[in-house]
Every structure is written in structure tokens, then in C-alpha cells.
Amino acid sequence: MxxxxxxxxxxxxxxxxxxxxxxxxxxxxxxxxxxxxxxxxxxxxxxxxxxxxxxxxxxxxxxxxxxxxxxxxxxxxxxxTRAVEHGDFIFMPRNSIRFSSGRDGILRSEQVVDSIAFRADWVKRALHTESRDLILIEVIGDSMAPTVEDSDLILANLAEPRFRQDGIYLLRHDGGLAVKRIQRRPDGKMLVRSDNPKYEAMVVSNVKIIGRVIWIGGCV
The missing domain is CATH 1.10.260.40 (lambda repressor-like DNA-binding domains)
Known part of the structure; x- marks a missing residue:
């Protein structure tokens, strides 16, 4: 044989x-x-x-x-596709998300460009989550500036696919993905906004959350 x-x-x-x-x-x-x-x-x-x-x-x-x-x-x-643990390190595939017009924050194309290593003990101690629940994304665009600048990296926790508190989330929106800040209004509706004041906020009854952004890193 x-x-x-x-x-x-x-x-x-x-x-x-x-x-x-x-x-x-x-x-x-x-x-x-x-x-x-x-x-x-x-x-x-x-x-x-x-x-x-x-x-x-x-x-x-x-x-x-x-x-x-x-x-x-x-x-x-x-x-x-999200992360691979090997020894003391977690290898996170870096997904490059490019926005239409480079500004509006909606996913139009996605590509895994490389992997970045994180220490496994740091992920568990600092982020309080498991590697299997994380996705690493390079954000290209200015809709969330200055909090998330062009080419910054974010880690989103996919184990939190619902709103629990005000914060930055990875959303499914308009046929793509977006990184936006969500705040709950007194009337129960959601305010979805960009940190860049050039872009208008939206008030919605519900939002399709993919995960909560739990870490932001500068360009590497």
C-alpha cells in the first residue's frame, strides 16, 4: 500500500x-x-x-x-480560521478588512494577510477569554478615528454576540461588517455611531452584533 x-x-x-x-x-x-x-x-x-x-x-x-x-x-x-495555539503562543490570522471609499466602515473585501503571535497566558489573563473566541482584524478606514486609526488592529470576542454594555462592537450591517460604538438610549433603542464626528450616528431598534471589541493595537 x-x-x-x-x-x-x-x-x-x-x-x-x-x-x-x-x-x-x-x-x-x-x-x-x-x-x-x-x-x-x-x-x-x-x-x-x-x-x-x-x-x-x-x-x-x-x-x-x-x-x-x-x-x-x-x-x-x-x-x-481565528487562532491556532502552539506552545506558549497563540497565532492569530490577521484579517484585512477594507472599506468602500475607505471611510464608511462597511466591509467590502476580506483577506488573511499573515499571522501575529500573542502569548497565550496574556490572552487569558488580560482579555479573560479563550483564543478560539477571538478574531484579529486590521481596520482600514477612518470612521472610528481617533479611537481606532487607519491600519490599527482589533481583537473581537465572538463569544459576545449580543449587547451587554456600551462599547465598541463588530457588527453585521448593510450586507457587510462594520466596527462601531453602540450605546443604549433611555428609550431602549440603540445609538450606533462612529467616533469620527464626520459620520452621522444611527438610531436603531436592534443591531446584529458579531462580537465585542476587547483590544485595540497600533499599526505594526
């Missing part, structure tokens, strides 16, 4: 795994192989051994059968 797996369909599934980790470098680090090894598999110039196939499946939280044959859905694929 062959101890290798390589075909176009496998390379497509491998590409899906790489995208979920954000980069080849991050995946190689977690699996424990070289970047070149993964590139060879991706380009069809090399073949992963059964041992490496198992290591890839464990890292991606998918079944070996799905990775090798595609016969099962990649049930765990979405679990690693």
Missing part, C-alpha cells in the same frame, strides 16, 4: 487548510515541518508521508480521511 498522498484534489484541500491558518509559515510551525516541505506538497513536487498527513489533520482539526480523500466534510476547518 502506498504511504503517500498527492493529487490535485488533495492540493486543493491542503490550500484550504493553509488559508485557515493564514500562512504556510504558521502551518509549518504547528505541524513541525519546514516551509519548503509544505510548498512541495502544495505544488505537487513532493508527497506527504502518512505520518505527516496525520500531523496535518491533527493540526487542522479535520479527519485524516477527509484530508486524504475528501470523503468527509472538513468539520473543524472553521475552528482554526
Amino acid at each position: 502506498s504511504t503517500t498522498v498527492v493529487d490535485a484534489a488533495f492540493r486543493a484541500r491542503l490550500t484550504q487548510v493553509i488559508q485557515s491558518f493564514g500562512s504556510v509559515v504558521t502551518l509549518a510551525t504547528v505541524v513541525g515541518v519546514s516551509d519548503n516541505a509544505i510548498y512541495k506538497w502544495l505544488w505537487g513536487r513532493g508527497q506527504p508521508s502518512v505520518g505527516n498527513l496525520v500531523a496535518l489533520a491533527r493540526a487542522a482539526r479535520v479527519s485524516v480521511e477527509w484530508l486524504a480523500t475528501g470523503s468527509e466534510p472538513a468539520q473543524g476547518a472553521h475552528a482554526v
